[in-house]
Amino acid sequence: MAGLTGRMSTVVKAKVSKLLDRAEDPAETLDYSYQKQVEQLQNVKKGIADVVTAKKRLQMQEKSLQQSVVKLDTQARQSLSAGNEELARTALERKNVAQTELQGLDTQVNELEDQQQKLTDSEQKLRAKIEAFRTKKEVIKAQYSAAEAQVRISEAATGVGEQMADVGLAMQRAVDKTENMKARASAVSELEEAGTFDDITQLGSGEDDIDRQLKQLSSQPEVDDELAKMKSELGQGGAGGAAQIASGEPGQPSESGQA
Amino acid sequence: MIVRISGEDQYRLADEDMPRLNELDNAVVAACDGGDEQAFAESFATLLDYVRSHGTRVGDDELEGSDLILPPADLTLAEAASEFTGEGLIPD
Numbered sequence: 001m002a003g004l005t006g007r008m009s010t011v012v013k014a015k016v017s018k019l020l021d022r023a024e025d026p027a028e029t030l031d032y033s034y035q036k037q038v039e040q041l042q043n044v045k046k047g048i049a050d051v052v053t054a055k056k057r058l059q060m061q062e063k064s065l066q067q068s069v070v071k072l073d074t075q076a077r078q079s080l081s082a083g084n085e086e087l088a089r090t091a092l093e094r095k096n097v098a099q100t101e102l103q104g105l106d107t108q109v110n111e112l113e114d115q116q117q118k119l120t121d122s123e124q125k126l127r128a129k130i131e132a133f134r135t136k137k138e139v140i141k142a143q144y145s146a147a148e149a150q151v152r153i154s155e156a157a158t159g160v161g162e163q164m165a166d167v168g169l170a171m172q173r174a175v176d177k178t179e180n181m182k183a184r185a186s187a188v189s190e191l192e193e194a195g196t197f198d199d200i201t202q203l204g205s206g207e208d209d210i211d212r213q214l215k216q217l218s219s220q221p222e223v224d225d226e227l228a229k230m231k232s233e234l235g236q237g238g239a240g241g242a243a244q245i246a247s248g249e250p251g252q253p254s255e256s257g258q259a
Numbered sequence: 260m261i262v263r264i265s266g267e268d269q270y271r272l273a274d275e276d277m278p279r280l281n282e283l284d285n286a287v288v289a290a291c292d293g294g295d296e297q298a299f300a301e302s303f304a305t306l307l308d309y310v311r312s313h314g315t316r317v318g319d320d321e322l323e324g325s326d327l328i329l330p331p332a333d334l335t336l337a338e339a340a341s342e343f344t345g346e347g348l349i350p351d
Contacts, residue, residue: 173331
């Protein structure tokens with residue numbers, strides 16, 4: 001069969017046959033195969049641990065972004081109360097970017113969760129095959145002549161070898177995904193660090209590069225809408241309850257804040 | 260005939276199932292060559308479902324090599340289009 005299945009089969013068979021070619025003598029093949037299998041099982045465990053670590057890192061980043069969203073919302077309200085609309089807009093733009101990133105992170109965490117589950121399943125299957133191989137190894141040693149043993153070993157080793165190749169492929173795909181996410185995660189935290197402002201009043205009216213980048217990243221209509229909504233909540237601008245603003249002390253966050 | 264779905268399980272299929280499997284495989288290749296993402300996803304899912312529904316799962320403790328190996332279910336069109344060049348656990 002040509003096509004997708006044929007190509008995939010060829011790749012895996014080549015890997016398995018390379019594994020088997022390493023030893024000529026049946027006893028050596030048995031020992032080598034088994035030792036190799038146990039080693040690979042350790043590699044799979046390590047692979048799962050790496051995925052878990054990557055997932056935890058993303059979850060921590062999620063947490064810090066959630067805090068940023070709350071903080072930026074508060075800062076936007078404070079700025080607006082103080083009459084600085086430009087600053088409020090900047091804070092909302094940053095909030096918008098943080099929220100978008102949060103959604104992306106959520107998808108990635110779910111994806112890693114999925115990878116972790118698949119690898120755990122694969123590990124269990126490989127473990128079962130290795131255990132079967134160990135049993136078969138003893139049977140082969142006890143019951144077969146050297147020539148016959150060679151054939152049986154080859155069959156058994158192919159069964160395990162294929163499972164190993166399969167787990168290997170799954171691990172590699174997991175690693176590729178994790179690497180992509182790592183690169184993206186560090187880009188986000190760089191942007192986040194550069195864009196952090198603990199004291200919003202230190203931000204001048206002048207735009208820096210970060211602000212320009214943020215403006216491009218954030219969705220302008222959403223920021224406009226949120227600014228308008230915040231204004232009306234604070235009783236500023238147009239139809240909102242104008243009475244509310246008189247009672248609010250300037251610089252105090254609104255009680256209704258913290259979305 | 261033993262068919263493995265990579266990342267899942269091995270299945271035993273009857274020889275009579277092979278012509279249909281071949282047809283389904285050809286459909287995947289056609290979709291892949293045409294670069295049609297949706298057609299690829301659909302035809303590939305059909306191929307895998309055929310194996311799962313017509314085959315009997317091979318036990319985890321059975322040591323059998325597969326006659327055919329299918330790529331993992333979450334394969335993307337881009338991955339299908341390129342070779343599987345990864346070294347995996349067993350180095351090239």
